[in-house]
Amino acid sequence: MGTSPDPPASADQLAAELFGAMAYGELSAFGRLSFDSRYAPTLHDRSVLAKIAVGAYGNFALLSDRLSEMGIDPEEAMLPFQRSFDHFHERTKPGDWLESVMKAYVIDTVSSDFYRAVAGFLDAGTQQFVERVASPDQATEVLRVLLRRALADDPRLASRLALWGRRLVGEALTQAQRVGMEHPRVGPTLKNGGDARAAVRKLTGELAERHARRMTELGLTA
Structure with a gap:
């Protein structure tokens, strides 16, 4: 006799996988931003990046608490994403302060777009929670201001x-595709009754378009 297919994942299971990815992303951001703040050219800039790092940890705490409320161990929810996220950051080590700021800005905005898009396939409560945690906020604007200031000071x-x-x-979109295709619950969520690969390609195309608009607003070519 053949094995029966796995039962469809429940809404809570789908949300838990999404929260696990988000939680590890925020925990990684906290460590990365805390480290990068040491290379800021001024104490003001250092304090700005440190404050953003604290915000990332706050988001991690919200996600961790939400997982615990669902009866899920936050560490177990994050572990499936640890290797790929760490590998991504190893491949994208910034060479200086401004590259650190650009990385923080790109990752913050692209990941926000991705998580909110995935949450759109889930229930209203999950969407509202993800919107609360992942929506661009003051930290995003602060990073944008830092980049604009640097470009105004030195157009070169x-x-x-x-x-x-x-x-x-490019690396971030590859990471988004990997999360969408390799993880057993996020992938089916995006599939939504259709072709999962096509859905992920469509989503990453939309993410690229939004990124391009943001780069244009900074006066850069995406």
Whole structure:
């Protein structure tokens, strides 16, 4: 006799996988931003990045608490994402302070777009919670201001930061595709009765378009 197919994942299971990915992303951001803040050119800039790191930890705490309320061990929910997220950050180590700021901005905005898009396939309560945690906020605007200030002070930075931004978004979109296709609950969520690969390609195309608009607003070429 053949094995019977796995039963469809429940809404809570789908939400838990999404929250696990988000939680590890926020925990990673906290560690990365805390480290990068040491290389800020001024104490003001250092304090700005440190504050953003604290915000990332706050988001991690919200997600961790939500998972615990669902009866799920936050560590177990995050573990499936640890290797791929860590590998992503190993491949995208910034070379200096401005590259750190650009990386924080690109990852913050692209991941926010991705998580909110995935949550759109889930229940209203999950959507509202993800909107609360993942929506662009004051931290995103602060990073944008830092980049604009640097570009205004030295327009020659534009070509280097544009090139770095293209590399970052390429890696980020590859990461989004991997999360969408490799994880057993997020992938079926995106599939939504259709072809999962096509759905993920469509989503990453939309993410790329949004990124391109943000880069244009900064005066950079995506």
